[in-house]
Amino acid sequence: MSAIIEEAVDSAAIASASTKRKPLWQLAIRNPAVLFGAVILLIMVAIAVLAPYLGTVDPTRIDPAARNKKPGTEITYRLDDGSTTKHVAHMGTDTLGRDVYSRVLYGTRVSLIVGISVAFFAVVLGLVIGMVSGYIRWLDGIIMRIMDGLMAIPGILLAIALVSIWRAGLITVIFAIVVPEVPRVVRLVRSIVLTVREEPYVEGAVSVGTPTWTLMMRHILPNTVAPLIVQATFTAAAAIIVEAILSFLGIGIPPETPSWGNIMAEGRTLFRIFPHNILYPGIFLALAVLAINVMGDGLRDTLDPKMSKKV
Amino acid sequence: MLDFIARRLVAIIPVLAVVAIFVFLMLRLTPGDPAAVIAGDNATSDQIALIRAKLGLDLPIWQQFFIWIGDILRGNFGESFFFKKTVTELIAQRLEPTLALSICTLIVAVTTAVPLGVIAAYRHGSLLDRFVMGFSVLGFSLPSFVIGYCLIYIFAIDLGWLPVQGYTRIGVDFWAFLEHIILPSITLGIIYVALIARITRASVLEVLNEDYIRTARAKGLSNRVVLMRHALRNAAVPILTVIGIGIALLIGGAVVTESVFGLPGLGRLTVEAVLSRDFPTIQAVILMFSVVYVVINLLIDIGYTLFDPRIRY
Numbered sequence: 001m002s003a004i005i006e007e008a009v010d011s012a013a014i015a016s017a018s019t020k021r022k023p024l025w026q027l028a029i030r031n032p033a034v035l036f037g038a039v040i041l042l043i044m045v046a047i048a049v050l051a052p053y054l055g056t057v058d059p060t061r062i063d064p065a066a067r068n069k070k071p072g073t074e075i076t077y078r079l080d081d082g083s084t085t086k087h088v089a090h091m092g093t094d095t096l097g098r099d100v101y102s103r104v105l106y107g108t109r110v111s112l113i114v115g116i117s118v119a120f121f122a123v124v125l126g127l128v129i130g131m132v133s134g135y136i137r138w139l140d141g142i143i144m145r146i147m148d149g150l151m152a153i154p155g156i157l158l159a160i161a162l163v164s165i166w167r168a169g170l171i172t173v174i175f176a177i178v179v180p181e182v183p184r185v186v187r188l189v190r191s192i193v194l195t196v197r198e199e200p201y202v203e204g205a206v207s208v209g210t211p212t213w214t215l216m217m218r219h220i221l222p223n224t225v226a227p228l229i230v231q232a233t234f235t236a237a238a239a240i241i242v243e244a245i246l247s248f249l250g251i252g253i254p255p256e257t258p259s260w261g262n263i264m265a266e267g268r269t270l271f272r273i274f275p276h277n278i279l280y281p282g283i284f285l286a287l288a289v290l291a292i293n294v295m296g297d298g299l300r301d302t303l304d305p306k307m308s309k310k311v
Numbered sequence: 312m313l314d315f316i317a318r319r320l321v322a323i324i325p326v327l328a329v330v331a332i333f334v335f336l337m338l339r340l341t342p343g344d345p346a347a348v349i350a351g352d353n354a355t356s357d358q359i360a361l362i363r364a365k366l367g368l369d370l371p372i373w374q375q376f377f378i379w380i381g382d383i384l385r386g387n388f389g390e391s392f393f394f395k396k397t398v399t400e401l402i403a404q405r406l407e408p409t410l411a412l413s414i415c416t417l418i419v420a421v422t423t424a425v426p427l428g429v430i431a432a433y434r435h436g437s438l439l440d441r442f443v444m445g446f447s448v449l450g451f452s453l454p455s456f457v458i459g460y461c462l463i464y465i466f467a468i469d470l471g472w473l474p475v476q477g478y479t480r481i482g483v484d485f486w487a488f489l490e491h492i493i494l495p496s497i498t499l500g501i502i503y504v505a506l507i508a509r510i511t512r513a514s515v516l517e518v519l520n521e522d523y524i525r526t527a528r529a530k531g532l533s534n535r536v537v538l539m540r541h542a543l544r545n546a547a548v549p550i551l552t553v554i555g556i557g558i559a560l561l562i563g564g565a566v567v568t569e570s571v572f573g574l575p576g577l578g579r580l581t582v583e584a585v586l587s588r589d590f591p592t593i594q595a596v597i598l599m600f601s602v603v604y605v606v607i608n609l610l611i612d613i614g615y616t617l618f619d620p621r622i623r624y
Contacts (some may be wrong), residue, residue, distance in 0.1 A: 149329020153601045156563030157581070161334075161597050164585040165341050241454045245567050248456055249582050264456065272475065275464055282457035290452035297448065 028302045037295025044288055048108040056102035059258040067095055071276050091280045094266045103258035104281050110259035111240045111288060114174055118239035119232040121178045126185020127224065131216060133186060134193025144190070147183035155180035159242055163251050173252050177239045188231055189224055196223050226303040233296035237289045244285050260285045316613060323605050330601045331383075334594045335376050341590070344368075349590055350392050358392070383598070389591035393584070398595045401580065408478050408576035409565055411488070415496035416561060417554075420503035425550065427504070428511025429538055435516060443508055450505025455564050459498040459571035466494060476573035495572045499564045503557055510553040514546035521545070548615055555611040562600050 028034045047054065071092040091100040133143040150158065162176035196202060202219050210218075246252030247261025255262050260281035267277025338345045346363040347354070367375050382389070388398035431443035467475040473494055479487035518524065519542055527537045566578035573579075577596060584592035 145325045146329055148326045149333065152326050152330050152605050153333070153597060154559040154562040154604060156566060157597055157600055160566070160581060160585055161337060161593060164588065164590075164593055165337055237452070244454055245456065249567070249570055249585075251582065251585050264460075271460060271463070272468055275460070275468075278457075278460045282454075282460065286453050286457055289454070290449065293448055293452050 028299055031298040031302050033294050033298030034302065035298075037291040037293075037298065040287060040291035041295065044108055044112060044291070047105055048112050051102075051105045051109065054105055056105050057099050059098065059102040059106040060256050062096045062098060063093070067093060070274070071100075092274065092276045094263070094277050095270060096266075100263060100277060100280060103263050104260065104284055106258040107260045107263060107281060108284065108288075110170070110253060110257065111243065111285070113170070114177070114243040115236035115240040115288075115292070117174050118177045118181065119236040121174070122181035122185055122235050122239075123228050123232050125178065126182050127189050127228065129182065130186040130189025130224075131193055131220065134190040134197070135212070135216065140190075143186070147186050150180065151183045153180070155238075156242060156245060159246060160249075160251060163246060168251060168254060170253055170257075173243055173246055174239075176246075177242045181235050181238070185228070185231060185235075188227055192224050192227065193220055196220050230296060230300045230303060233292055233299060237292040237296065240285070240289055240292070312616065319609055319612060323609060326605055327602065330598065330605075331380060332376070334598050335379055337594060337597075338590050339372070348588065349389070354392060383595075388595035391584075391589050391592045393587040393589040394592070398591050401592060402577065402595060402599065405575060405577045405580045407480060408569065408574040409578060411481060411492055412495055412499065412565055412568065412574060412576060413561055415492050416499045416503065416564075419496045419500040420507060421554070423500070424504040424507035425511050425543070428508040428550075429515050429543060431508065431512040432515035432519060432542075433534075433538060435519075440512075443512065447505040447509045450501045453501065455498050455502060455567050456571050458501055459495070459568060462494050462498055463571075478572075478574045478576075491572075491574075495568050495574060498571070499561065499568045502560055502564065506553055506557050506560070507550065511546065511550050514549040515542050518542045518545045551611050551614065555608040558604050558607050562604065 029038065071090060074088050091104060093099055094103070129143060129147075133140045153161070158180040159176040162179055163172060166172045196219070202215065205215055205219055243252060243259065244261035244264070247255075247259050248265045250265055252261055253259050255265065263281040264278045267274065267281075271278055338348065341348050344359075344363075346359050346368060349362050350359045363369075367378050370378075386399055388402070390397050391401055394401055427443050431440040434440055463475055466473050473490050478491050481488045515538075524537060524541055527541045532541075562578075565576065566581055568574070569576045569578035570582055577600075580592065581596045583589075584596065
């Protein structure tokens, strides 16, 4: 008997879900903001992947003879075998004679890797902790107090503190940016869990003895998908900015690695004479973050109408 | 009311405890001997032994925590071996630029953002409204150091109106102080303006649909009175909340902005401390900023009652 009811409840839930489930991306891509953001991001991804083939030279190559050249200067490189090649530095060179154009293009890789991995880890960690917190009452108090405490430390400061504990590097930087972002995701997931578990279909599923694990996977988890996609985009944008800030301050990714923050840090000393070292990576950085934020706004409007009304 | 304040005060204790435990553990999580880490690279073995005895590193870790927290409650944050000063002295010295920057930023941000948000809500759907919303997305996306360098380039280098970098103490020369603080305040203020304008617009928009606004209009009150007295005042709670939450942005932004403009404040101190692995200073700054953040938000929570008598505790 109970098996029949359980099946009925489950199939009802599946039916209601499938009527809503027009492919989300089709729905989203119709929104001009999402389209705009997605196109710019795809271009960025293409730049990151194709960086070696876009007329770049080795971004870490130091050339004392080609220091501090203005954008558009032609530079002659002497290769190891004695032959020379000519290369136009579209965005000039930095104080060590490295080609800024190549560094900016390769820097796209670092920023995108940081953005994507921070968003991924923050969402996964936040999802697990948030579900546990929303479902296991006795742990809820402890977990939420810890999250409140972490949120009381301003994000960038917490990231700086974490970077100072370990040695600076890509993994450290990613982890240091993930930690301040996790509490936000936890709060979001927890609030969804707390609302959804009061819904009649969840109560129905509980009453027919659906195991907790199935309940979470089949009834609670799907409700978190849309808000988490939106949250993930904003997290990625914030992460890219924080990475650039950490590198700019000299406490992020090691300075020889081409990242937008590092290029700008390098350009600080001679900014008055050669503003291009800060200008070009700055434009890329702003454009990437803008694209993600605009896409996030659009996604929120299409995927999560309840949330978009609030702000 | 007193009961509410008491309850709120009790509620921040676990939050601050978590912060304190994190800051305490920071040093213990670093690889190596904490005493050697505190003493820095150039310490003699005597200095290290002295610190080890003072920290009580042979005691159980919870006792070490209470010794540490006891010191801090007495205002003793330890000694910075890098700067050759006590951390308390160091912070006192660096407080003014950060305080000045924060206050000027708040003034710049609130006086720009609130009117912008109100007008955008009032002229909902107009070109101006779309401009304000567009600006707010842009404000979130432009990193403050990019804005900072653009402003320096335009106003300090190209036009030559303002100094490029540096700081003059307010007591020394007020005009020079203003000249030095204006660009940093605008830089740091832009993200804040974006945030506040957005929330102001949303909450005023919501209030404008209320019956009492229609009544006020029907009474023949002018638009200005309706907007300022009826709409804005009722929309004040979310605006205040976001100003409070935004303090975190302000603190984080100060670290960057002070570096861009060469202000010798606490943000700059934080970066210098991390670069030199000066842990007592890092710990003190993080602890202090977090306490300030929590306390300001507590004050705002309490302040709601002043703006909105409907809220009773």
